[in-house]
Amino acid sequence: MRHEYEFLPVDVRRDPTAYRAVAAERAAQGWRLVQVLVEVPAAVPAEVVLILERPAAD
Numbered sequence: 001m002r003h004e005y006e007f008l009p010v011d012v013r014r015d016p017t018a019y020r021a022v023a024a025e026r027a028a029q030g031w032r033l034v035q036v037l038v039e040v041p042a043a044v045p046a047e048v049v050l051i052l053e054r055p056a057a058d
Contacts, residue, residue, distance in 0.1 A: 002056040030054045
C-alpha cells in the first residue's frame with residue numbers, strides 16, 4: 001500500500017497546544033499523525049512540524 005505524506009508547519013508561539021486542533025482537523029480529512037518534529041530545537045520552540053500520512057489514492 002502506498003502512502004502520501006504532508007509536512008505541516010504549525011506556529012506554537014502564542015498557543016503551545018495549537019498543533020492539537022490542526023491534528024484533529026487533518027484526522028477528519030483522513031490523515032494520521034505520524035510525528036511532531038521540532039526542526040530548530042530551543043528552550044521554547046516557535047514552530048513544530050506535523051508529519052501526517054494517509055493512503056494514497058490509486
